[in-house]
Amino acid sequence: MTQKVKVAIIGSGNIGTDLMIKVMRHGKHLEMGAMVGIDPASEGLARATRLGVPTTADGLEGLLSMPEFKDIGLVFDATSASAHQKHASRLDALGVPMIDLTPAAIGPYVVPVVNGDAHRDAKNVNMVTCGGQATIPIVAAVSQVAHVYYAEIVASIASRSAGPGTRANIDEFTETTARAIEVVGGAERGKAIIILNPADPPLMMRDTVFTFSELADQTKVEESIEAMVAKVQAYVPGYRLKQSVQFDEAEIALPSHGRIRGLKTTVLLEVRGAAHYLPEYAGNLDIMTSAALACAETHASAVVAA
Structure with missing residues (x-):
């Protein structure tokens, strides 16, 4: 079996849930490892649970305490710019690479077709908007x-x-x-x-x-x-x-x-x-999750090949 990189998604809203579906349907070098939210009643967490994805409603701290965290090789952040500042600080210290779907722009801007290969090894990349x-x-x-x-x-x-x-x-x-x-x-x-x-x-x-x-x-x-x-x-x-x-x-x-x-x-x-x-009308969200998936695949393909 081809090795895959396990990913966690922080943010169980529309973007995070759509990204989860994309990873599960189209991930070539990726597989879901955890879905993270802060609302126990969120539809995204409920859907993840139905699909057999480990979940936590305790945010980043909950993810860090999950037994599955040790296997996570990449984290998507689909929360907010302010929240990403905190998430990036904690995960960077642990050496976990992140793909940022917020406008925080801590790491380099990445648009897959323009400069995706140039930043495949960056620890924190920003998907712009x-x-x-x-x-x-x-x-x-x-x-x-x-x-x-x-x-x-x-x-x-x-x-x-x-x-x-x-x-x-x-x-x-x-x-x-x-x-x-x-x-x-x-x-x-x-x-x-x-x-x-x-x-x-x-x-x-x-x-x-x-x-x-x-x-x-x-x-x-x-x-x-x-x-x-x-x-x-x-x-x-x-x-x-x-x-x-x-x-x-x-x-x-x-x-x-x-x-x-x-x-x-x-x-x-x-x-x-x-x-x-x-x-279908939510093309603005779809292009973000599609770009994030493409960026993650570029990163994961290098990890798998190493």
């Missing part, structure tokens, strides 16, 4: 062809798919995403906006990416974007271009460069969830 996972690959695709002076993303998600963790971390979302647009996407300056859409029935996740770059061959930019979309689709099948890439040559004033004539690129995306546990 749902908006970041959806849009940074596009910024990076443009950056592969032309220098990007400015990139702005607008992530519109169904209000129903925004749980208490998302709502409590709006400021961290915008700050973390903007920074990752620069660090991972390659833009000189990044900006992020999130919109919680109250439409009923709920709408699919939609993301708009604007970049302003040096003038470049539009065909090459479009080909780079389409190739990147295909790479993301390998682990997020519901990720797609909503319509053709739009271009416009324009002259604008930038604080650091003065007036520059460049290429404005507009990309419209849709993310449809896989509906493993969450509804």
